[in-house]
Amino acid sequence: MIDPNYWADPYDREMSIRGFKLAREIMSQKALKPFVKAECLPGPDVKTGDEIFAYGCKHAKTDHHPVGTCKMGHDAMAVVTPDLKLRGIEGLRVCDASIMPRVTTGNTNAPAIMIGEKCADLIMKSG
Numbered sequence: 001m002i003d004p005n006y007w008a009d010p011y012d013r014e015m016s017i018r019g020f021k022l023a024r025e026i027m028s029q030k031a032l033k034p035f036v037k038a039e040c041l042p043g044p045d046v047k048t049g050d051e052i053f054a055y056g057c058k059h060a061k062t063d064h065h066p067v068g069t070c071k072m073g074h075d076a077m078a079v080v081t082p083d084l085k086l087r088g089i090e091g092l093r094v095c096d097a098s099i100m101p102r103v104t105t106g107n108t109n110a111p112a113i114m115i116g117e118k119c120a121d122l123i124m125k126s127g
Contacts, residue, residue, distance in 0.1 A: 008117055016056065019051045065108040067100040084119050095119030106114065 007013040027036055033127040038044075072080040080086055084093040096111045104111050 004062060005031050007056070013053060017052050020052050020056075065097065065103055066096040067103050067108060070094050070098040072099045072101070084115075093119055093123070 007016060012122075024039070026032070027039070041059075042052070046052055046055050060077070070080045070086075072082060073079045074082070078087070080099050082096045084095055086092045086094050086111065094115045095118070097108045097115070099115065100111060
């Protein structure tokens with residue numbers, strides 16, 4: 001499990017709460033009233049910085065595409081060989097975004113599918 005430890009830094013926490021409060025203020029402006037019926041989440045009862053923080057901790061997620069957790073190569077730090085075999089476990093291959101050395105400039109879905117297809121080819125060739 002990857003824990004991004006959001007808001008561990010007090011400055012990040014403060015800026016996130018201030019940003020949330022600013023967004024809430026903007027959305028409550030008279031000009032937006034015809035388009036905003038009510039605040040659904042977290043709801044008007046969540047008011048203090050601590051309440052906003054608690055809500056954020058419970059519901060936060062990332063929109064990032066984590067990659068690169070399984071280094072591929074020939075060196076001692078590599079956990080996956082260039083043919084996608086996991087070192088130390090016979091018959092197991094890694095065929096997902098964890099072997100990508102860097103995040104792509106677009107969504108990681110297509111590259112992950114391509115890695116899976118390549119792995120399928122490698123498995124079929126090895127018999």
